[in-house]
Amino acid sequence: MEHEGQKQPNPTRKGFLLARVFLVLWIAVALVNALLPSKEISVRERRALAGFPEFTLRRVLDGRFEEEFEAYAKDQVLGRDALVTLNASGSRALGNVYASGVWIGKDGWLIEDPVRLSPENESPALAAVRRLASGWGFEVALAVIPEAAEILYDRLPWAADGAALAGTCRTSWAALLDAHPLPGVTVCDTAPALSAAVSRTQVYYRTDHHWTTAGALAALPVILEGLGKEAGTFELLKVCDSFRGTLASASGVYGTADEIDVPVPVGRPDEPVLVQVDGENGLRTSVYRLDALSSDDPYLVFMGGNYGKCTITTGETGKGRLLVFKDSYFNCLLPMLLEQYSEIVLIDPRYFDDDPELLLLSMQDAQVLVCYSRAGFLTDLRLNRIIPERAAGPQPDR
Numbered sequence: 001m002e003h004e005g006q007k008q009p010n011p012t013r014k015g016f017l018l019a020r021v022f023l024v025l026w027i028a029v030a031l032v033n034a035l036l037p038s039k040e041i042s043v044r045e046r047r048a049l050a051g052f053p054e055f056t057l058r059r060v061l062d063g064r065f066e067e068e069f070e071a072y073a074k075d076q077v078l079g080r081d082a083l084v085t086l087n088a089s090g091s092r093a094l095g096n097v098y099a100s101g102v103w104i105g106k107d108g109w110l111i112e113d114p115v116r117l118s119p120e121n122e123s124p125a126l127a128a129v130r131r132l133a134s135g136w137g138f139e140v141a142l143a144v145i146p147e148a149a150e151i152l153y154d155r156l157p158w159a160a161d162g163a164a165l166a167g168t169c170r171t172s173w174a175a176l177l178d179a180h181p182l183p184g185v186t187v188c189d190t191a192p193a194l195s196a197a198v199s200r201t202q203v204y205y206r207t208d209h210h211w212t213t214a215g216a217l218a219a220l221p222v223i224l225e226g227l228g229k230e231a232g233t234f235e236l237l238k239v240c241d242s243f244r245g246t247l248a249s250a251s252g253v254y255g256t257a258d259e260i261d262v263p264v265p266v267g268r269p270d271e272p273v274l275v276q277v278d279g280e281n282g283l284r285t286s287v288y289r290l291d292a293l294s295s296d297d298p299y300l301v302f303m304g305g306n307y308g309k310c311t312i313t314t315g316e317t318g319k320g321r322l323l324v325f326k327d328s329y330f331n332c333l334l335p336m337l338l339e340q341y342s343e344i345v346l347i348d349p350r351y352f353d354d355d356p357e358l359l360l361l362s363m364q365d366a367q368v369l370v371c372y373s374r375a376g377f378l379t380d381l382r383l384n385r386i387i388p389e390r391a392a393g394p395q396p397d398r
Helices: 011-035 057-061 064-076 080-093 124-135 162-179 191-197 213-226 246-251 290-294 356-362 374-379 382-386
Strands: 102-104 110-112 139-145 185-187 234-243 258-265 273-277 309-314 321-326 343-347 367-373
Touching (some): 139 213, 139 374
Parallel strands (some): 139 185, 139 367, 321 343
Antiparallel strands (some): 102 110, 234 258, 309 343
């Protein structure tokens, strides 16, 4: 029996107390965030972070300020890296196998959820490739590298239904090519070579979205056949064993570290090269940046990153020129092509700001290779913007 006059618990009062505590904490975090300088780069995610947006009445009214402020708040929140990792740990404890676009697979594999595009909607990048061949008259090879989910479907968790997902990736890409033909373009299908290599080597990183150098080496004969060349022989030299890539950063799941290898020609010396990166003073004498191996992103050992335009002059004379439109998937393949050409010009459309028509006119005697990851190719808009229609007039002699 309750004693008369005894105070009873008041749930409403407790609720108000918790709300006040939460509000005080929220205000404190907001003040700390406001006082601390914004971070420009996320080392763990290897990307630029959103800064505080420009405030104007026009940007507020059209919604751009709110959108950019939301991105800023997400990127600059106090303890963001710890919160991402905590969220991933809690999610996995509940049995979830998917985080921030990444499947958490078997034996420590992190596999990016692949991009699928309906064949009714032509990829803008495909239209650009068609113009390079039919409009500009280039000899074009297209190497679009399948995503890990297609080749390593048996590493996906049960919830992903790996076999069905891989089949969808294959059939949707084939249907896209069938629906939008590429006359004059040699399509290099690297999927069979990568699938065949899985049993003997690791063709994709466990913690990163790129293929490995071993994967690029397995696909090399297919790509060079598309260019009318024969592949040389290479062996792989391990230069790093502590690489954790973008998928680990995005998902907050850090498992087994990856190794990074570089290709070494067998029975012949490395090619002497001169490398000119637009915007840099002076020349480099290597396609590698070995200092990157001790940095937070050792994958930058390949070229040191991505640039709008980069010209490599090799020691091979009389072997012609190659113009490459690329994303970062191409970077580890580059050293294996040096013996095939006298000059290789690399264009990353994401960063290219020069006159594309002058570029194409100056490279009319070159072969063209378009080399992307499939995800990068299907979502790329910039390539289509920088490949202009060919003006009417006489075609140059080839």
